[in-house]
Amino acid sequence: MKKSAVILILFLAACTSAGVVGDKPENIIPYEYPVPAPSKEAAARHVVLIGFDGWGAYSLPRADMPTVKGMIAGGASTLKAKSVLPTNSWPNWSALFFGAPPEVHGYREEGPFFESAVRDKYGFFPGLFAMVAGERPELSTAFFYEWSGMGHFCPPGAAGLVEHIPDLAADKTAVERIAEYLRETKPNLAVIIFDEPDHTGHSHRHGSPAYYGKLKELDSYAALFEQAVRDGGYYEDTVFIFTADHGGFLWGHGFNTPSQRQIPLIIFGKNIKKGFTIPGPVVIYDIAPTIAEIFQLTVPPVWTGKALTEVFE
Numbered sequence: 312m313k314k315s316a317v318i319l320i321l322f323l324a325a326c327t328s329a330g331v332v333g334d335k336p337e338n339i340i341p342y343e344y345p346v347p348a349p350s351k352e353a354a355a356r357h358v359v360l361i362g363f364d365g366w367g368a369y370s371l372p373r374a375d376m377p378t379v380k381g382m383i384a385g386g387a388s389t390l391k392a393k394s395v396l397p398t399n400s401w402p403n404w405s406a407l408f409f410g411a412p413p414e415v416h417g418y419r420e421e422g423p424f425f426e427s428a429v430r431d432k433y434g435f436f437p438g439l440f441a442m443v444a445g446e447r448p449e450l451s452t453a454f455f456y457e458w459s460g461m462g463h464f465c466p467p468g469a470a471g472l473v474e475h476i477p478d479l480a481a482d483k484t485a486v487e488r489i490a491e492y493l494r495e496t497k498p499n500l501a502v503i504i505f506d507e508p509d510h511t512g513h514s515h516r517h518g519s520p521a522y523y524g525k526l527k528e529l530d531s532y533a534a535l536f537e538q539a540v541r542d543g544g545y546y547e548d549t550v551f552i553f554t555a556d557h558g559g560f561l562w563g564h565g566f567n568t569p570s571q572r573q574i575p576l577i578i579f580g581k582n583i584k585k586g587f588t589i590p591g592p593v594v595i596y597d598i599a600p601t602i603a604e605i606f607q608l609t610v611p612p613v614w615t616g617k618a619l620t621e622v623f624e
C-alpha cells in the first residue's frame with residue numbers, strides 16, 4: 312500500500328471519529344421543537360418571504376422596482392446584508408432556511424456532504440418550515456420554488472404545500488396561480504423563491520440591461536403578490552420580506568466582493584418600522600430567526616442567526 316493511501320485512510324478515520332464525515336447514529340443529537348405557551352402576541356399573523364436568486368444589492372439604486380422600493384420607503388431595510396461564503400446558491404439558501412452557516416448546519420455545495428450532528432424528527436438540521444410546523448402546527452405554510460435544489464431545504468411533510476415550478480420566473484401563469492393561492496388560501500407563511508435574475512446574469516452579465524429588465528419583471532410579480540394579499544383581506548396583518556442569496560459580477564459569482572456578497576434585505580408590514588435602515592451587521596442566516604420572532608417561536612439553540620429585533624416598532 313502506498314504511503315499516500317495510508318495517510319488518506321488515517322485521515323478519513325480521524326474525520327469519522329471526530330464526527331466530521333457523517334455521524335454515527337449514536338452520536339446524533341435529537342432536537343425536539345418545543346410547543347411554547349402563547350404568552351406574547353405574534354407581531355403579525357402572516358409572512359410572505361420572496362427571494363430573487365443572484366439579486367445583488369448594488370442593483371437597487373438603478374433598478375426599476377417600484378413595488379420593492381415602496382416597501383423600502385415604508386419598511387425596514389438594508390442594502391448591506393451579507394451572504395455567507397462562497398457566494399453561491401446552495402450555501403446561502405441553506406443558510407437562510409437553517410438559520411446558520413454551512414459550517415454549522417452541514418449543507419455545503421451540491422448536497423449534504425457533511426451531515427449535521429443535530430437532527431430533528433425529520434432527520435434534518437432544524438429549519439424554518441420544521442420549526443413552524445413543530446411549534447405552531449395550526450399555522451399554514453406554503454413553499455413555491457424554481458430551482459430544484461431548494462427542495463432539500465424543506466423536509467418532506469414540514470410545509471403544508473410544496474411546489475417546485477421550473478421556469479417560474481418566465482411563467483406568468485404560474486405566478487398568477489401563486490397570487491391566487493395567496494388570495495384564496497391566506498397561508499400564514501408563504502415562501503416564493505425565483506431563480507432569477509441569476510440566470511440572466513450568467514447569460515447576459517450581472518448588472519447588464521437584460522439583468523435590470525429581469526428585475527423589473529420580478530418586481531411586477533411582487534406587485535401581483537402584494538395585491539393578492541390586499542384582495543385576500545390580510546394585508547394589515549402581514550409582513551413582507553424580500554432578499555437574495557448572493558449578487559454577482561460580470562457573468563458569475565462565488566467570491567468575496569461587495570457586488571457578489573452584499574444582498575438586499577427588506578422587511579415591510581405590520582409592526583415593522585417605516586423608513587428605517589437596519590444598522591447591521593446582518594447575515595442571511597438572521598432571516599429565519601427574525602421570522603421566528605414575528606411568530607413568537609422559540610429559535611432552535613443550534614441556530615447561530617439572531618432575530619433583527621431592531622426592525623420592530
Ligand SMILES: [Zn+2]
Pocket residue numbers: 364365399400401509556557
Ligand atoms: Zn444563487
